[in-house]
Amino acid sequence: MGILTDDMKRLVDEQKLGFVATVGADGTPNLSPKGTMVVLDDDHIAFGEIRSPNTVENLRHNPVLEINFVDPFARKGYRFKGRADFLERGSDAFDASFAPFAQWGDLANTINGIVKLKVERALPITSPAYDMGASEADLRAQWTESFERIQPGGRFVGR
Ligand SMILES: Cc1cc2nc3c(=O)[nH]c(=O)nc-3n(C[C@H](O)[C@H](O)[C@H](O)COP(=O)(O)O)c2cc1C
Numbered sequence: 001m002g003i004l005t006d007d008m009k010r011l012v013d014e015q016k017l018g019f020v021a022t023v024g025a026d027g028t029p030n031l032s033p034k035g036t037m038v039v040l041d042d043d044h045i046a047f048g049e050i051r052s053p054n055t056v057e058n059l060r061h062n063p064v065l066e067i068n069f070v071d072p073f074a075r076k077g078y079r080f081k082g083r084a085d086f087l088e089r090g091s092d093a094f095d096a097s098f099a100p101f102a103q104w105g106d107l108a109n110t111i112n113g114i115v116k117l118k119v120e121r122a123l124p125i126t127s128p129a130y131d132m133g134a135s136e137a138d139l140r141a142q143w144t145e146s147f148e149r150i151q152p153g154g155r156f157v158g159r
Helices: 006-015 053-061 092-097 099-110 136-150
Strands: 018-023 029-034 038-041 044-049 064-071 076-088 113-126
Touching: 006 038, 006 064, 006 076, 018 044, 018 053, 029 053, 038 099, 044 099, 053 076, 053 113, 064 113, 076 092, 092 113
Parallel strands: none
Antiparallel strands: 018 029, 018 064, 038 044, 044 113, 064 076, 076 113
């Protein structure tokens, strides 16, 4: 059995957007969003490198990675940490992991390489609102209302 539970896989699959932290050569943090996240198997999460020069450079000298996924309605998610491999387009390893990225159609053709994380630590993250006694149903209702104000009926109306 791998480290990723069914619920972890569900969240990654639903949200697709994760925030990726790497460490720079000067020891400073680098954090950037990646919206092409896929679960490859019970131990690996991956994203497509399209326009992430700093992340790629950082991984070259220090292949450690942490990714956060949060459901903005439920106000909870997971954080995943481990070591990453960069699979260059054209390699057998890239071809072996590419299938799930086909869901992005033309965007998938712009992927230069796949960053494949072997998850070594997987932890839940929850809003402190839960510590105050809020239920998931409460928070989903509250944040659905809030997003509805930003984008009524699913349509952005401008400001
Ligand atoms: C919602 C969103 C999703 C993104 N998804 C990706 C992605 O999947 N792959 C990628 O390379 N860049 C993606 N980007 C763009 C990078 O985050 C952006 O180019 C960033 O500046 C790269 O910084 P870095 O070099 O520090 O990683 C996305 C940006 C946003 C806002």
